[in-house]
Amino acid sequence: MERLNKLLGGLFGVACGDALGATLEFLSQEEARKTYGYLKDIIGRGHWKLKPGQVTDDTMMTLCVAGGILENPECPIESIGNRFVKWYNSDPKDIGMTCELAIKKYIKTSNWKEASFYVHHISKGRTAGNGTIMRCIPVALYYRDYSKMIDISRLQSKMTHYDEKAADACVLYNTVIYKYLNEETKEGTITEAIGSSEDYKYVMNMKKEELIPSGYVVDTLRCALWCFMNNSNLEDTICEAANLCGDADTVAAVAGGIAGTYYGYDSIPERWKNKIEVKDKLMSIGEKINSTYN
Numbered sequence: 001m002e003r004l005n006k007l008l009g010g011l012f013g014v015a016c017g018d019a020l021g022a023t024l025e026f027l028s029q030e031e032a033r034k035t036y037g038y039l040k041d042i043i044g045r046g047h048w049k050l051k052p053g054q055v056t057d058d059t060m061m062t063l064c065v066a067g068g069i070l071e072n073p074e075c076p077i078e079s080i081g082n083r084f085v086k087w088y089n090s091d092p093k094d095i096g097m098t099c100e101l102a103i104k105k106y107i108k109t110s111n112w113k114e115a116s117f118y119v120h121h122i123s124k125g126r127t128a129g130n131g132t133i134m135r136c137i138p139v140a141l142y143y144r145d146y147s148k149m150i151d152i153s154r155l156q157s158k159m160t161h162y163d164e165k166a167a168d169a170c171v172l173y174n175t176v177i178y179k180y181l182n183e184e185t186k187e188g189t190i191t192e193a194i195g196s197s198e199d200y201k202y203v204m205n206m207k208k209e210e211l212i213p214s215g216y217v218v219d220t221l222r223c224a225l226w227c228f229m230n231n232s233n234l235e236d237t238i239c240e241a242a243n244l245c246g247d248a249d250t251v252a253a254v255a256g257g258i259a260g261t262y263y264g265y266d267s268i269p270e271r272w273k274n275k276i277e278v279k280d281k282l283m284s285i286g287e288k289i290n291s292t293y294n
């Protein structure tokens with residue numbers, strides 16, 4: 001498969017998971033079924049009263065990470081951070097608490113390390129949320145040097161989330177994305193990336209009822225990996241992830257990033273792709289990243 005097809009698949013997979021899942025965010029499965037049935041379309045509404053195709057912080061922060069990397073690939077953190085601040089100042093209606101506190105602190109201190117340590121302190125060590133895995137896919141799509149890719153995956157996580165579990169999850173996820181971009185096998189890639197990790201090694205033995213679609217990054221990544229491995233196409237993967245409910249937009253965005261890179265842009269239903277409000281931006285970012293390969 002063409003690299004551009006995979007690149008765009010990853011970016012649009014995140015956006016489609018986000019836009020579809022956002023309708024179900026904060027609902028229990030029971031509440032969601034009553035109101036929406038088993039949701040398979042991007043219809044907006046939900047807690048954030050979205051328009052169909054409107055995306056949330058997951059996709060908007062992904063665009064910030066991609067833009068920062070393209071501006072300064074060698075040391076992208078400040079460029080990424082400037083975009084976080086600009087987005088924060090645009091008064092987005094949805095922003096995760098850890099990201100919000102860290103960006104606010106950065107505005108006062110101009111120091112991301114200090115900002116994320118401060119948030120870790122005031123939140124009593126609870127900074128292993130899914131706010132960095134949801135935005136980190138451009139790192140794996142851009143860097144060809146594997147160790148540079150791992151470094152930047154960690155560094156972008158540490159800007160807002162001090163906890164190592166958040167950075168570890170970004171590394172696992174981006175390792176999978178990187179390998180799929182290079183045409184490696186579906187199951188072997190996941191097994192190898194999980195390795196002997198205590199947090200993820202039993203994920204394929206879990207029953208669906210044991211999945212917890214929470215904002216804790218370990219729960220989120222387990223849900224995404226499980227849905228990807230237990231479905232054979234992108235549409236079913238994203239629908240199953242979103243319909244777990246809870247932190248549905250991020251669970252589906254992470255599952256969508258993996259499935260999109262593996263199955264490619266062509267596998268994403270037209271009725272989803274056409275609705276995404278930032279589709280032109282995603283397309284242009286994918287093409288810019290792709291052009292650096294030539």
Ligand SMILES: [Mg+2]
Nearest residue numbers: 056057058249
């Ligand atoms: Mg969101």
